[in-house]
Amino acid sequence: MASKRTLALEAIGRMNGVSHGGxxxxxxxxxxxxxxxxxxxxxxxxxxxxxxxxADATDAELDAAVTSAAxxxxxxxxxxxxxxxxxxxxxxxLIVARADEIAAVECLDSGQCWRFMSKAxxxxxxxxxxxxxxxxxxxxxxxxxxxxxxxxxxxxAIGPVAVITPWNTPFMLSTWKIAPALxxxxxxxxxxxxxxxxxxxxxxxxxxxxxLPAGVFNAINGLGETTGKRLTEHPAIKAVAFVGETSTGxxxxxxxxxxxxxxxxxxxxxxxxxxxxxxxxxxxxxxxVFMIYSLNGQRCTSSSRLLxxxxxxxxxxxxxxxxxxxxxVGDPLDPETEVGPLIHPRHFAKVQCYMDIARSDGAQIAxxxxxxxxxxxxxxxxxxxxxxxxxxxxxxxxxxxxxxxAIPFDDETDAIAKANDVEYGLAGYVWTSDVGRALRVxxxxxxxxxxxxxxxxxxxxxxxxxxxSSGIGRDGGDWSxxxxxxxxxxxxARGTHxxxxxGA
Numbered sequence: 356m357a358s359k360r361t362l363a364l365e366a367i368g369r370m371n372g373v374s375h376g377g378x379x380x381x382x383x384x385x386x387x388x389x390x391x392x393x394x395x396x397x398x399x400x401x402x403x404x405x406x407x408x409x410a411d412a413t414d415a416e417l418d419a420a421v422t423s424a425a426x427x428x429x430x431x432x433x434x435x436x437x438x439x440x441x442x443x444x445x446x447x448x449l450i451v452a453r454a455d456e457i458a459a460v461e462c463l464d465s466g467q468c469w470r471f472m473s474k475a476x477x478x479x480x481x482x483x484x485x486x487x488x489x490x491x492x493x494x495x496x497x498x499x500x501x502x503x504x505x506x507x508x509x510x511x512a513i514g515p516v517a518v519i520t521p522w523n524t525p526f527m528l529s530t531w532k533i534a535p536a537l538x539x540x541x542x543x544x545x546x547x548x549x550x551x552x553x554x555x556x557x558x559x560x561x562x563x564x565x566x567l568p569a570g571v572f573n574a575i576n577g578l579g580e581t582t583g584k585r586l587t588e589h590p591a592i593k594a595v596a597f598v599g600e601t602s603t604g605x606x607x608x609x610x611x612x613x614x615x616x617x618x619x620x621x622x623x624x625x626x627x628x629x630x631x632x633x634x635x636x637x638x639x640x641x642x643x644v645f646m647i648y649s650l651n652g653q654r655c656t657s658s659s660r661l662l663x664x665x666x667x668x669x670x671x672x673x674x675x676x677x678x679x680x681x682x683x684v685g686d687p688l689d690p691e692t693e694v695g696p697l698i699h700p701r702h703f704a705k706v707q708c709y710m711d712i713a714r715s716d717g718a719q720i721a722x723x724x725x726x727x728x729x730x731x732x733x734x735x736x737x738x739x740x741x742x743x744x745x746x747x748x749x750x751x752x753x754x755x756x757x758x759x760x761a762i763p764f765d766d767e768t769d770a771i772a773k774a775n776d777v778e779y780g781l782a783g784y785v786w787t788s789d790v791g792r793a794l795r796v797x798x799x800x801x802x803x804x805x806x807x808x809x810x811x812x813x814x815x816x817x818x819x820x821x822x823x824s825s826g827i828g829r830d831g832g833d834w835s836x837x838x839x840x841x842x843x844x845x846x847x848a849r850g851t852h853x854x855x856x857x858g859a
Contacts, residue, residue, distance in 0.1 A: 359455075359458075359459045359462070359469065359688045360459070360463065360688055362455065362456055362459045363456075363459035363460045363462065363463040363464075363688075364463070366456055366459070366460050366553070366557070367406055367407055367460060367463065367464070367553050368407075370407075370553055370556055370557075371407040371408070377407070377408075378390065378394050378407060378408035378409055378410050379397070379407060379408070379409040379410065379552055379553070379556065379576055380409075380410050380576070381410070381412060381416055381420065381573075381574060381575045381576060382556065382559045382560065382563075382573060382574045382575075383416075383419055383420035383423045383424075383544075383570070383573035383574070383575065384419065384420075384423040384569055384570050384573070385423075385563060385568070385569020385570060386569070387560075388416065388419075389410075390409070390410025390411075390412065390413075390416060390576065391410065391413055391416065392410045392411040392412055392413045392416065392577070393410070393411045394408040394409065394410055394411070395408060395409055395411060395549060395578065396408055397409055397464070397549075397550070397551070397552060397553070398550075398699060398700075399463055399466075399732070400465065400466030400687075400695070400696040400697060400698050400699065400732055400733050401463070401466055401686055401687055401688075401695065401696050401732040401733075401734075402731050402732050403700070403731045403732050403733065404731075406463065406464065406553070407553075409549065409552050409576045409577075410576060410577075411576070411577040411578050411581055411582055412575040412576060412577040412581075412582040412585075414585065416575060417575060417577075417582060417585050417586060417589070418589075420544050420573040420574075420575045421515065421544055421573075421586070421589050421591050421592060422591070423542075423569070423570035423573050424515035424542035424543065424544050424570060424571070424573055424591075425514075425515050425542070425591045426570055427542055427568060427569070427570035427571055428512070428514055428515050428541070428542045430568070431512075431540060431541075431542055431568060431571045432511065432512040432540035432541070433540075434540070434568075436490040436491040436492075436493060436494070436538075436540075437490075437491055439487070439490040439537065439538060439540070440487045440488060440490040440491060440538075441487075442487075442565055442566050442567055443483050443484075443486065443487030443490065443534065443537060443538060443565075444483070444484060444487045444488075445565035445566060446483045446487075446534075446561060446562050446565040446567070447480040447481075447483040447484045447487065448480075448565070449561045449564055449565050450476055450477075450479050450480040450483065450530075450558075450561060451476070451477065451480045453476070453557070453561065454473070454476035454477055454480075455473075455476075456557070457475075457476040457479070457526055457554055457557055458472040458473045458475060458476050459688065460526075460553050460554045460557060461475060461476075461524070461525065461526050461551075461554040462687040462688050462695075463553075463687075463688070464525065464551045464552075464553040464554050465522060465523065465524070465525060465550075465551040465554070465698060466651060466687050466695045466696040466697065466698055466732070466733070467523070467524060467650060467651065467687055467695060468649075468650075468651070468687045468692050468693065468694070468695045469687060469688050469689065469690050469692070470690055470691075470692065470693070471649060471650060472524075472687075473690075475524060475526060475527045476526060476527075478527050478530075479526055479527045479529075479530035479531075479558075480530075481815065482527070482530040482531050482534045482815070483530055483534045485534070485815045485816075486534040486535045486537075486538040486835065487534070487538055489538060489833075489836070490538040490539075493510065493538055493539050493540070493836050493840065494509055494510045494511060494540075494840070495509075495510070496508030496509045496510060496842065496843075499844075502851070502852075503848065503849055503851050503852035504846045504847060504848055504849060504852075505846075505847045505849065506844055506845065506846045506847075507844070507845055507847075508842055508843065508844050508845075509842070509843050509845070510539075510836065510840040510841065510842050510843070511540070511840060511841055511843070512539050512540030512541045512839065512840055512841075513539075513541060513593045513594050513617065513839055513840055513841050514541065514542075514591075514592075514593035514594070515541065515542045515543070515544065515591055515592055515593060516536050516541045516542070516543055516544075516592065516593060516594045516595070516596060516839060517543075517544050517545075517546065517586050517587060517589075517592045517594070517595045517596070518532045518533055518536065518543055518544070518545045518546070518595075518596045518597075519545075519546050519547075519579075519583060519586070519587075519595065519596070519597045519598070519599065519607075520532060520545070520546075520547050520548060520555060520598055520599075521548050521598045521599045522547075522548035522549075522550040522551040522698050522699075523650065523653040523654060523655075523698070524650065524654070525547055525548065525551045525552075525554050525555045526554040526555060526557065526558060528598055529545065529547065529555045529558050530558065531830060532596045532598070532830070533545060533558070533572065535830075535835035535836060535838075535839055536596070536839045537562075537567070537571065537572065538836075539835075539836050539839040539840050540840075541594075541839050542570065542571050542572070542573075543571070543572045543573065544573045544574075544575065544586060544592065545558075545559065545572070545573065545574045545575070546574075546575055546576070546577060546582060546583055546586055547574070547576070548599070549576065549577065549578050549579070550698050550699050551698065552576050555574070556574060556576075558574075559572055559573070559574040579603060583607075584606075584610055587607045587610040587611050587616070588610045588611065588613065588614070589614075590614050592614075592616065593616065593617065594616055594617040594618070594619070594838065594839065595607055595611055595616055595617070595618050595619070596618075596619045596838070597618070597619070597620050597621070598620075598621040598622075598655070599621075599622065600622065600623055601622040601623040601753075601779075601824045601825070604618075604620040604622045604826070604827075607620075608620075617838065618827060618828075619826075619827060619828040619830070619838045620826040620827045620828065621655060621781075621819075621820060621821070621825075621826045621830070622655070622779075622781075622821065622824060622825050622826045623655065623753040623755075623779055623781070623824065623825060624655050624656060624657070624659070624753060624779045624781035624782060624821065624825050625659055625660060625750075625751065625752070625753050625777045625778075625779045626656060626657060626658050626659060626660065626779070626781055626782045626783060626784070626802070627658065627660045627661075627662050627773070627774040627783050627784070627800075628642070628643050628646065628658035628660070628661055628662065628783075628784035628785075628786070629662045629764075629770050629774055629783070629784065629785050629786065629796065630643070630661070630662065630663045630664065630667070630671060630786045631664050631767075631770075631785075631786060631787040631789070631792065632664045632666050632667045633787055633788045633789055634786035634787050634788060634808070635786070635788070635808070636667065636671060636674075638786075638808070639671070639786040640671065640674045640675060640678065641810075642658075642784065642786070642809065642810040643658060643661055643675055643759070643784075644675060644678045644679065644682075645810050646658040646784065646810050646811060647659055647661075647757065647758075647759045648679065648682055648693065648694055648737050648757050648759075649693075649694075651694055651695050651696065651697060651698075651756070651757055652694075652737075652754075652755065652756040652757035652758060653697070653698065653755055653756065655781060655825075656781060656782045656804075656811045657755075658759075658782075658784050659753070659754065659758065659759060659760065660750060660759075660760050660762060660774075660777075661675065661759055661760065661761040661762065662762050662763075662764050662770055662773055662774060663761060663762075663763055663764070664763070664764060664765075664766075664770070665763040665764065665765055668761070668763040672721065672739070672741055672761045673721075675739060675759070675761070676721040676722045676739050676741075679721075679722040679723060679737040679738070679739050679759070680722045680723075680737075682694050682737045684727055684734055684736065684737065685734075694737055694757055695734075696730075696732040696733040696734045696735075697733040697734070697735055697756060698733070699733065700733060702733075702755070702756075703726075703733040703735065705754075705755075705756075706735055706754055706755070706756035706758060707726065707735065709748075709749055709752075709754050709758060710724050710725070710738070712748050712749060713740050713743075713747070713749045716743075716744075716747040716748060716749065717742065717744075717747070718740045718741065718742050718743045718744075718747060718749060718760070719740070719741050719742045720738065720739070720740060720741075721739045721740070721741045721761075722736075722737065722738060722739040723735070723736030723737050723738030723739065723757070723758075724736060724738050735756060735757060736757075737757040738756075738757060738758045738759065739758075739759050739761060740758070740759065740760045740761065741761050743760045743761060743762050744762065745762055745773045745776050747760075750762060750777075751777055751778075753779065767792060767795070767796065770796065771796060771799045771800065774800055774801075775799075775800065775801045778823055778824040779821070779823055779824050779825045780801045780802045780803060780821050780822040780823035780824070780825045781802060781803060781804065781820075781821035781825035781826065782802055782803070782804045782805070782806070782811065782821070783797075783800040783802040783804070783805045783806075784805070784806050784807075784809070784810070784811075785797060785800075785805060785806070785807045785808070786807075786808055787807075787808070793807045793808075801822060801823065802821060802822065802825075803818070803819075803820045803821040803822050803825065803826070803829070804818075804819065804820075804821070813831075815831055815832065816831060816832040817831050817832060818830070818831050818832065818834045819831045819834075820834075
């Protein structure tokens with residue numbers, strides 16, 4: 356643990372050195388820039404201590420970053436896609452080479468556990484390889500012949516884009532958005548979340564070490580209400596890809612409306628895991644526990660509502676409660692730790708307030724329900740609410756922590772009604788041995804993604820995204836290129852159709 360912490364602190368110390376006051380600055384035009392804006396603190400969630408400070412971008416710095424992206428967009432979009440593929444695969448190689456450093460910084464920066472973050476960097480490398488290998492076909496379209504015309508479509512990069520990523524798994528989610536943008540031929544201005552800016556900063560440095568031309572990928576730091584707002588309003592930015600809270604997505608849509616920006620949002624969720632009595636209950640317990648308590652409960656696809664058929668509710672919920680009580684909470688850099696700290700004192704306070712909300716609404720706390728004693732970090736016990744009803748706030752609102760709400764249901768119709776009775780629609784999980792039921796329930800759920808008899812396992816060619824208040828658009832495979840590229844149709848006449856002669 357000491358060596359991992361030392362590795363992370365050395366990397367963060369190096370990054371902090373590039374600004375006034377020893378704070379984290381920006382990276383644009385191919386070089387690190389000492390930020391001149393107001394400073395804000397970045398905390399270590401496991402200790403509550405200050406890791407460093409970051410500079411909120413000034414108007415001039417933001418303009419310079421966007422100008423860097425705009426100035427080189429033409430050259431990058433015209434770069435042979437085989438060259439783009441070569442550079443992006445080199446980025447993946449360097450990510451793998453620095454995987455331990457990236458994981459250590461991610462653990463210290465965001466409080467995520469080593470057991471998950473040690474693989475997150477490799478997932479980021481996979482994202483770059485996947486989209487790198489598709490760069491040569493990104494502009495390909497369709498042949499759509501008709502009787503009198505041959506139609507064909509092509510695609511081209513939309514322009515400079517903004518990518519705004521969240522604080523829960525900053526590095527991996529940055530690669531998930533930025534890799535397809537670069538592969539498509541877009542240039543990027545990236546703003547990571549202010550609570551966890553360090554691991555995201557590693558990515559832009561790695562990309563330029565791999566040979567990415569100056570200005571193609573730029574990174575600025577800052578607060579959402581200042582830098583984020585100015586970035587999403589900037590007229591030179593053609594599209595905004597955002598991952599984060601639903602309320603922030605709404606604000607970005609308003610901010611980009613004046614310049615008719617294209618938006619792609621991956622927002623909040625209150626995802627149900629539905630367990631029928633005929634399911635493999637041991638596997639269902641494993642998946643339900645994993646999908647809410649891994650990543651400290653801070654993941655958009657977490658199964659935060661546990662809907663269990665009434666005939667097995669008590670037995671199943673007690674199994675989950677026993678597992679929740681037995682989870683190892685502690686130092687995120689310890690390979691044995693299963694649940695680390697929450698990201699920030701403000702978020703910690705939000706999660707904690709739901710304990711009183713649950714009690715006042717009549718639910719019981721079967722496990723957890725309190726901060727972890729004798730710690731200076733933002734540790735909260737893995738929590739399970741039982742005796743809950745669908746109308747309760749704990750069943751409706753996204754808590755975004757290691758907190759699970761268990762609700763009984765009577766039959767298939769009741770399960771579907773309760774699963775859909777929220778404003779969100781990101782993911783759903785169904786556990787049953789009845790194939791017909793699995794098909795019926797999957798079709799009836801108002802969500803963008805369903806996993807049957809499985810936890811969330813990503814397959815990169817498949818679409819990822821939600822409906823309702825959970826987002827707009829899809830990532831993955833060709834769906835990512837649909838967002839970062841414009842489609843053009845060309846119609847070639849065969850010379851066989853008649854054209855009306857007006858005024859002849």
